[in-house]
Amino acid sequence: MLIVLFSLSVSLVALLLLMSVIRKKILPQASVHQRVLSLDASQSAPVVTKKNDGQRKLRDIPFMERVVKPAGEQMAASISRLAPKQLQALIEKRLVMAGKANECTPPQFMVICLLGALSMWLLIFTLVGESNYKLIQRVAFMLIGGILGGLMPVVCLNIMVQKRQAEIARQLPEVLDLLCVSVQAGLSFDAALRKITDRMKGELISECKRLQEDIRMGMVRRTAMKNFASRCEVQDVSLFMTSIIQAERLGTSMSKTLKKQADNIRERRRQFVKAEAMKAPVKIVFPLVMFIFPALFVVTLVPTLLLLIKNL
Structure with missing residues (x-):
C-alpha cells in the first residue's frame, strides 16, 4: 500500500514539473511564433485585399446603386x-x-x-x-x-x-407657452429656444433648429425668421415671426410679446378646434347612410319580415 502511494506521489510531482516546464518554456515560444505569423500575414494582407477589392467592386455593388441610380x-x-x-x-x-x-x-x-x-x-x-x-x-x-x-x-x-402644416399648427401653442415661461424666468429668446429644441421633437422643432443654424451661420435674424415662416406656410407661424421681428425692431419687451402671442394663438387654436367639431355632424352623415343605417334596417326589419312570411 505504501509503495502504491509513493508511486502516485512521485508521478504527481513529475506531472507538476512537466506542466511547469511547458508553461515556462514551450507556451511563450508558441505565442511568439503566432505573433510573428500574424505580423507576416498583416504585412502581406494589403496586396491580397487590394486584389480582392478590385475583384469585388462590381459584384458587391447592388443593382440599384450600379444601374438604377445613375440612370x-x-x-x-x-x-x-x-x-x-x-x-x-x-x-x-x-x-x-x-x-x-x-x-x-x-x-x-x-x-x-x-x-x-x-x-x-x-x-x-x-x-x-x-x-x-x-x-x-x-x-x-x-x-x-x-x-x-x-x-x-x-x-x-x-x-x-x-x-x-397640421402638425406644426398643433405644436405651436405648446412651444409658445414654453417660450413665454422660459423668457419670463430670465432666459433670452435664443437660450429659451435652444432649451426647447434640445428637449422636444417634431416638425416645428426641426424648423426651429434650422432657424438656429441659419443664425449661427451668419444669416440676418430677420431674414432667417422670414425664411422660417415661408418654409412652414402656416398663418399662426407667420403672425408669430412677424411679432418677434417687430418686437426686436422696436425694442419692446420680449416676454410681453410672447405672452400676447401665446394667448392669441391659443385662442385661435381653440376656435379652430370648435370649427372642426361643428363640421363633425355633416361629415358623419355619409358613414351613417352608407354603413350604419343598412345594418340597423337589417337588424330591425328582417325578423319582422321573416315572421310575416312565416304567417302567410
Missing part, C-alpha cells in the same frame, strides 16, 4: 435642363414645405412623376390592348391614365404638406 440621375439632369425654372422653383418650395428637400430634388420628383405616368400607360395598355374598344377610346384611356399616374406623386406631396 435616374442622368434622367433628372436632362429633365432639369428641359423643364422651366418656374416649375422647378414651385416643386422645390413644395418639397421644402413637406420637409423632403434633403431627400428629393425637383428633377428627381419630375422623374418620379414621369415614371408614374409611364407605369399607368403600360397598365392601361395591357388592360385595353386586347379588348374591343375603338382606337379613339384606347387613346383616351391611355391619356387619362397617364395624367392620373403623373399626378399621383403630386397628390401624395400635397397630402404630406397638409399633414406637416
Whole structure:
C-alpha cells in the first residue's frame, strides 16, 4: 500500500514539473511564433485585399446603386435642363414645405412623376390592348391614365404638406407657452429656444433648429425668421415671426410679446378646434347612410319580415 502511494506521489510531482516546464518554456515560444505569423500575414494582407477589392467592386455593388441610380440621375439632369425654372422653383418650395428637400430634388420628383405616368400607360395598355374598344377610346384611356399616374406623386406631396402644416399648427401653442415661461424666468429668446429644441421633437422643432443654424451661420435674424415662416406656410407661424421681428425692431419687451402671442394663438387654436367639431355632424352623415343605417334596417326589419312570411 505504501509503495502504491509513493508511486502516485512521485508521478504527481513529475506531472507538476512537466506542466511547469511547458508553461515556462514551450507556451511563450508558441505565442511568439503566432505573433510573428500574424505580423507576416498583416504585412502581406494589403496586396491580397487590394486584389480582392478590385475583384469585388462590381459584384458587391447592388443593382440599384450600379444601374438604377445613375440612370435616374442622368434622367433628372436632362429633365432639369428641359423643364422651366418656374416649375422647378414651385416643386422645390413644395418639397421644402413637406420637409423632403434633403431627400428629393425637383428633377428627381419630375422623374418620379414621369415614371408614374409611364407605369399607368403600360397598365392601361395591357388592360385595353386586347379588348374591343375603338382606337379613339384606347387613346383616351391611355391619356387619362397617364395624367392620373403623373399626378399621383403630386397628390401624395400635397397630402404630406397638409399633414406637416397640421402638425406644426398643433405644436405651436405648446412651444409658445414654453417660450413665454422660459423668457419670463430670465432666459433670452435664443437660450429659451435652444432649451426647447434640445428637449422636444417634431416638425416645428426641426424648423426651429434650422432657424438656429441659419443664425449661427451668419444669416440676418430677420431674414432667417422670414425664411422660417415661408418654409412652414402656416398663418399662426407667420403672425408669430412677424411679432418677434417687430418686437426686436422696436425694442419692446420680449416676454410681453410672447405672452400676447401665446394667448392669441391659443385662442385661435381653440376656435379652430370648435370649427372642426361643428363640421363633425355633416361629415358623419355619409358613414351613417352608407354603413350604419343598412345594418340597423337589417337588424330591425328582417325578423319582422321573416315572421310575416312565416304567417302567410
